[in-house]
Amino acid sequence: MYVLNRREELISYYERHGYTKKGIIQHYPLSLNVGIPKLEVSLIELIKHII
Structure with a gap:
């Protein structure tokens, strides 16, 4: 899953x-329209391992 780095909460x-x-x-995928x-953002990948 990807979450914006500005969304710390x-x-x-x-x-x-x-x-x-x-x-x-x-x-951030600007090419996807x-x-x-307004602020510089990037995407952080999160992963959850399911047992």
């Missing part, structure tokens, strides 16, 4: 529910 929520940061950071952010 959302990242904390997912970490409390078993997700961990994988360490992969990607640029999803809008231009």
Whole structure:
């Protein structure tokens, strides 16, 4: 799952529910015509291992 790096409260929520940061950071996908952010943002990958 990818979460915007500016959404620290959302990242904390997912970490409390078993997700961990994988360490992969990607640029915001401007080429997909999803809008231009007013602030510089990137995407952080989170992963959850299910047993």
